[in-house]
Structures are given as C-alpha cells and as structure tokens.
Amino acid sequence: MAKNKNKGDEMSFLDHLEELRWLLVRSFVAILIGGCVAFACSGFIFDNIIFAPKKSDFITYRFFCDLANKYDLDKSFCVTEIPFELISRDMEGQLNTDIWTSITAGFILVFPYILYQLWRFISPALYEKERKMAVWFILTTSVLFFLGILFGYFLIVPLSINFLANYRISDVVENNIDVESYLSLVKTTVIACGLVFEMPIIIYFLAKLGLVSAAFLRKYRRYALVIILIIAAIVTPPDVISQTIVTIPLVILYEASILIAARIDRIRAKELTTTS
Template identity: 45%
Template sequence: MAKQQKEMSFLGHLEELRWHLVRSAGAVFIFAVVFFIFAEEVYNHFLLAHLKPDFITYQIFCEFFNLFGMDSDFCVVNFNEKKLQSIKVTSQLMNSIWSSFILGIVVAFPYLLWELWRFIAPGLTEKEVSKSRGFIFIASLLFFIGVLFSFYVIAPISINFLYNYQITDAIENSFTLESHISLVTNMLLGVSVLFELPVLIYFLTKIGLITPEFLKKYRKHSLVVVLVLAAVITPPDVASQIVVAIPILILYEISIKVSQRVIKNQEKNANKR
C-alpha cells in the first residue's frame, strides 16, 4: 500500500509538472503569436534597429569620445544602406516564426519563473517560501538588465564592427537575414542568461555545491572562463569582449557576496537549533 501511495505521489508530481510546462509553453506561444502578427514593427524597431545610423547607442558613444577630443567610428556609422539578403523562398517566414518564438521566451521569462516557483513551493517550509518570494523579481530584474545591456551595448558594438570589417576591397560584404537575426537573438539570450549568475550561485550554495572560499580560490580561473564566454558571445574584437567581461566579473564578485550571505544565514539557523 505504501509503495502504491509513493507511486501515486510520484505520478501526481509528474502530472503537476506537465501542467506547469503546458502553461509555460502556452504563455510563450501567446507572446510569440503577438510578435508574429506585428513582425514588421518588431523587425524595424527592434531586431534591425542597430542598422540605423541614428541608433541611440551610436550617438552616445560618439558624444562620449568627442568629450575627450577623440575621433570615433560611431560618429560616422554607415552600413551603405544595403538590405539584408533573403536567399531561400521560406527564409523570411521561418525567420519571423523563429524570432517571434525567441522574443516570446524573453517576454514570458517572469511567468516561466513563476511557474517554476509554483512547482517547487509545495516542497518548501513556510519560512523558506516567505524568503523565496523575491526570487522571481530578482531573477527577472537580472534577466532584463541583461537584455537591455545586450541590446543597447553589446549588439551595436558587435554589429558596427562586423558590418564594417573588411579584409580587402576585393571582397564585398553581403549579409543574409538569418545571420543578422541569429547574431542579435543569440547575444540577447546569451548575455541575459549570464546575468543570472548570482541566482545560480545562490542555489548552488544553498545545496552545498559551492562555497565562498571556492569562488575566491578560483577567481583567476573564472576570469579565463569569462573571457572565453565573452569571445563566444561577441565578435572577435577585444573591445566587445572587454565590454561583456566587465559586468560578468562584477556579477561574479556579487555572487561571492551572495554565497557568503547564504552561508552566514545557514550558520545562524544552525546555532538557533
């Protein structure tokens, strides 16, 4: 009888997980449909916004360098007004569907976290539930800071560099729609996920897999890993890699503080017992 109850409990958890996944997929699908319907506006004002010479980041960087009396390529951004190439018959349709799906995940991220929290919450004590209520807000805040940082800093720097990089005048740059959208969406998701580092460290410390001492000991090793990740996310120019690496290193230091706070709270609770 006990075994049957355990099996029923296990099956009940699977059923509950299934509905959490269904609702999460439904939320992503709804947002994706909205983005697909307004695809023209999404592409003109978001996904292709970095191809406009008057994009706000280019103006800010230009004024910043001029402030120090330095010339900058951001003051003369020029993509030669060339249109992206759509080579395959289905390219624009499939690209629109895929980009809508990616943006659906981005916008639905807080709801996805909420569904995850609802699945985990029944297994927590009342004290743990009250302490974890800020999880969704903090994780979502970090994620969207990553989105903004990627869109307004990493993407324009990367696109300006790659579009103007040319080995010789004998080679003409003619980029495809897929390559441009893939670059933007990959950076968008990649950088945003990296900004979740403090949240990840919090849970790893909570279950005893990570300690502040471990993070401090391997700080130099983490620098190498961060530079490798920056090289993967950004184009192969030093400036973009440094721009990505700096906030990640800051997040790493914040993660050490988070880990120390978790250990301190655990020791305090242990002493009370």
C-alpha cells in the same frame, strides 16, 4: 520522493511528472500567446528594434561618438555606415524568420510567468518561510533577466555588429548577410546576456545546495576576470573606455554572487553550530 514541508504529504514520482507536464504545457501556451502578440506587432519589432542596430544613428553608436568627441578619442567610434546588406535566400525564409522571431519575443515577454510556474513546481519541497520568498524570487529574477536583455541589446549586439561588419579579409569579399545569420546573432546574444545576468540567482541556489562556496568563487576570481576581459575586448572597439563599460556590469554580478554565497555559508555554519 519530495514532500510538501508545510503539510507533510508526500508526492509520488507520478505526481511529480504530472506537475512537470502541466508546467511545460502552461509555459508553452504562454509562449504561444506571447508569440501571437509579437507576430501581430512584427513590423514594429523588426523595423524599430531588431534592425535598429544596423543603422548608423543607433543610440549606442551616437553615445560612443559623443564620448569620443568629448574626450578626444579615436574618431572610429563615430559610426557612419554599417557596410552590409541583409538578404533572404529561401522562398519561405521571411515567413519562417517572422514566426521563430515572434516565438523568441514571446518567450521574453512571458518570462516572469514561466518563473511563476517554476516556483509553483518547486514550492512543495520548501518550508513556509522559503515559500514566502516567491515574490522576491520572481521579481528579482525577472529584473535581472530584463537587465541582461537590455545590456545585450544596447551594448553587446551593436558593438558586435559594427565589429563584424567592418572586419575584412579582403576588399574582394562583399558582405551580403543572410537575415537568419543576423537574427541568430541578435537573438543568441540578448538571450545569453539575459541568462548570464541570472548569475546571482544561480549561485544562490548552488550555494544552498552546497555545490559552490564563497571561497571557491574567490579562488577562481582571477580566471573569471580574465574571461570577462577577453569577452569585452572581442565585442568592443580597441579602447579602454568601451571595454570598461562592458566589463563593469559583469564584474559587479560576479562580486554580488560572492557576497550571496558568503551569506549562505554563514547561515549554514550557524545552523550547524545550533544543531551541534
């Protein structure tokens, strides 16, 4: 059983379940409220955010086109058309799409509040000095998550859409993409990138638990780099500059994770030395 390290009172298993239940309830209600707000603004969200990467004048396409013109690169960077149409094949398809997209948007909007609830759940098992890190934890984790969302939306999503829309097995096949498939790509990509950007926070807690170390991360650095390069090569145009733009943030996150793990290793070694 975990106990509150500040007060010394022990929490029973049922107390943990009760706290977990209320964490889930409060988080669900927050997501529902955020989803209602998003649903009320769904017209703006779909037209100006979700469907924006489908337009050839999207900021990412213009950025790469300007880059190509400035450095005399391949003109394929200049996107003039995204050759596919979105369709809905189910009678209730657009309603379901609106509802589930609003729920996803609600989750993104209230993510800091969910982190706050998570911190409240784990804080009884922490020391006083660790509990004082609540603001740091919520702020840092939220910033990393939203940076990942922006990274996925402005880089990975448009580059993926452009690549997949222009991929052809034959001119016989015409691209009429189900809106659910399009939204699945957008939502999965941005949420995944948001979670990937949490790597330093995840490594921090894994290192605190002794499950990973800086030596382990350094040992497998080359494999991590290969995976990152493969991902960058898949979602970007066949050019070193665009692949580098996608690769750099992911490499920085990995290196930051190594530094965090190294710091935890030093603290643990110092504590062991003091104890002995």
